[in-house]
Amino acid sequence: MAFFSTNIPKNRLNWVDLFVLIFIFTILYSILNLGAGMNAPFTLENQTEIALDPSLLPYYAGRSLLRMFIAFGASLLFTLLYGYIAAKSRTAEKVLIPLLDMLQSIPVLGFLSATITAFIALFPGSLFGVELASILAIFTGQAWNMTFSFYNSLMTIPKDLQEASEVLRMNWWQRFVKLEVPFSMIGLVWNSMMAFGGGWFFLAASEAISVLGQNIRLPGVGSYLAAAIEAGDMQAIAYSIFTMILMIVLVDQLFWRPLVVWSQKFKMELTESADAPTSFVYDILRRSKLLSVLQKLILSPIAKGTNYFLDQIASVSEHTAQEFQSIPRHHIISKLLKLLALLLFLQLMRDPIYNAYILVSSMDGGELLGIVQLGLYTLGRVMIAVLLGALWTVPVGVWIGLNPRMARMLQPVVQIAASFPANMMFPFITILFLKYQVNFEWGSISLMMLGTQWYILFNVIAGAMSIPNDLHEAGAIFKLSGWRKWKALILPSIFPFLITGIITASGGAWNASIVSELVSWHDTQLVATGLGSYISNVTEQGDWAGIIWGITVMCLFVVTINRLLWRRLYNIAETKYHLD
Structure with a gap:
């Protein structure tokens, strides 16, 4: 498949090719230069200070971007693998989807607490271990909503397309590259943008690491901001x-x-919309003869070779699976293999589970009950934040998605608003709260919304943009307008996307509670009673029993709400509002 048009001059290069060549070499040089700094010498006692000199910000920005894109690449691979397995195996789905609910609810600080010491020990004397811990933290802010989006797309592929793939006798790899990934592409792109924004949100926490009594600073814009806030330097905050x-x-x-x-x-449509989105960069890439040559000589042979190799593996694997199913008692063999895998997993996890039990058993019942009560406070804030977010994101998202001209103008604005780390604004909001004596128990809800409402907005935009033009024309024929159009066309079409957005927004709100229930400006702290502020405190103190119980209670709340409410709505989206 060619990514760009080849309708270009055949006998000469043009200025576009010079621009593309310079850009490619600039990117490669930057990656090599910035990557070299990730393996610098490092010890906890002798760390590099984060200077507030604004001339260092370009280098800090490059380091942050490198971490973000490495984490995004890992998130994309995780999405395709995890989402595919969850959608294709009902047995795996029963485990993987609740596990995904729990993973998205574990705070970034929880992952850092569990990984930072291990990574430092794995790469002694090198900054690379801390870099990996930081990248993993960013990954945990990106991967979950991308995975939910891809899983949702695979579960809602129209039946006629599935039947067509069976008629054409496609193996699993052919279905994956020719049907499943293309069908999920629009939702995946928009959720990837939102995931990247989630990575920005936790950039400061992943670069300015304060866990288990350790304060570690990595060169980056997030750590620059953290240093500026600690120093109370408003000019440096403005620079960041x-x-x-x-x-x-x-x-x-x-x-x-x-x-x-x-x-x-x-x-997926039979008639093409007259007003499609545009991009000057995309137009430049289409005009580049250099990219066309690179695609023909390098990219296409690699893609064809990879496709052939995986196609052969898919054919052999499906043939082997059919032979296995023809073996008598194959169900018993399958169950024995699953039991063996479970026993192996329990054996590997025996020591960590025992050590965790020793830690948490020291906590008395009254303290545990207090943690559950804190979870109820945070639950109330999460539900209010999601509801308020949906009230404005649904109409605005539909308006943007159904108006390509508005989408072209507003996408950069929405992308900036969604990607801009809301916690960068927390110092200014904290000053306002202090000045006007705002009750932070309620004010923290607004901070939580700043980081989570965009999950709903981006999914609604993706849902509105993926409504086939055929349905719009049918609606015009039947003269649908106002509430009738919303009820008969728009809401059923965007409903699966909306529920996906709400599920990821809910999980993101729980995760964001660790930074929205406890904010500080210089020497002043505002604390809201809740599970997020509790986890922040015990993480900074290195209280492992509190960390484990806090994260466990948060996971239980998230899984329970998802099972009782959001997942039931998702099942309705999967069965009733299905494009066939």
């Missing part, structure tokens, strides 16, 4: 905010905008 906005705009225009335009080719 400007740098962050510039980074977000550049990433949007150079990376996400071309992907949005490219993803429209996978929109």
Whole structure:
């Protein structure tokens, strides 16, 4: 499959090719230069100080971007593998989807607490271990909503397309590359943008690490911001905010905008919309003869070879599976293999589980009951934040998604608003709360919304953009308008996307509670009673019993709410509002 048009001059290069060549070499040189700094010497006693000199911000920005894109690449691979297995195996689905609910509810600080010491020990004397811990923390802010989106798309593929793939006798790899990934592309691109925004949100926590009594600073915009807040330097905070906005705009225009335009080719419709999204970068890439040559000589042979190799593996694996099913008592053999895998897992986890039990058994029942009560406070804030977020994101998201011209103008604005780390604004909001004596028990809800409402907005936009033009024309024929159009066309079409957005927003709100229920400005702290502020405190103190119980209670709340409410709505979306 060619990614760009080859309708270009055949006998000469043009200025576009010079621009593309310079850009490619700049990216490669930057990756090599910035990557070298990730393996610098490091000890806890002798760390590099984060200077507030604004001339260092370009280098800090490059280091942050490198971590973000490495984490995004890992998130994409995780999404495709995890989402595919969950969608294809009903047995695996019963385990993987509740596990995904729990994973998205574990705070970033929880992952850092469990990994930072191990990574430092794994790479002694090198900064690389801390870098890996930071990248893993960013990964945990990106992967979950991408995985939910891909899983949701696989579960809602129209039956006629599934039947067509069976008629054509496609193996699992052919279905994956020719049906499943293309069908999920629009939702995956928009959720990837939101996932990248989630990574920005926790950038400061992943670069300025304060866990288990350790304070570690990695070169980056997030650690620069943390240092500026500690110093109370408003000018440095302004520099970091400007740098962050510039980074977000550049990433949007150079990376996400071309992907949005490219993803429209996978929109399922019989008639094409007259007003499609555009991107000047995408147009430049299409005009480049250099990229066409690289694609023909390098990328296409690699893609064809990889596709052939995996196609052969898929054919052999399906043939082996059919032979296995023909063996008498294969169900018994399958159950024995699953039991063996479970026993092996329990054997590997025996010591960690025992050590965790020793830690948490020291906590008395009254303290545990107090943690559950804190969880109820945070639950109330999460539900209010999700409800308020949905009230404005649904109409605005539909308006943007159904108006390509508005989408072109507002996408950079929405991308900046969604990607901009809301916790960068917390110092200013804290000052306002202190000045006007705002009750932080309620004010923390607004901070939580700043980081989570965008999950709903991006999914609604993706849902509105993926409504086939055929349905719009049918609605015009039947003269649908106002509430009748919303009831008969818009809401049923966006409902699966909306529920996916609400599930990920709910999990994101729980995760964001660790930074929204406890904020500080210089020497002043505002604390809201809740599970998020509790986890922040015990993590900083290195209280492992409190960390484990806090995360466990948060996971139980998230899984319970998802099972009782959100997952039931998702089942309705999967069965009733299904495009066939």
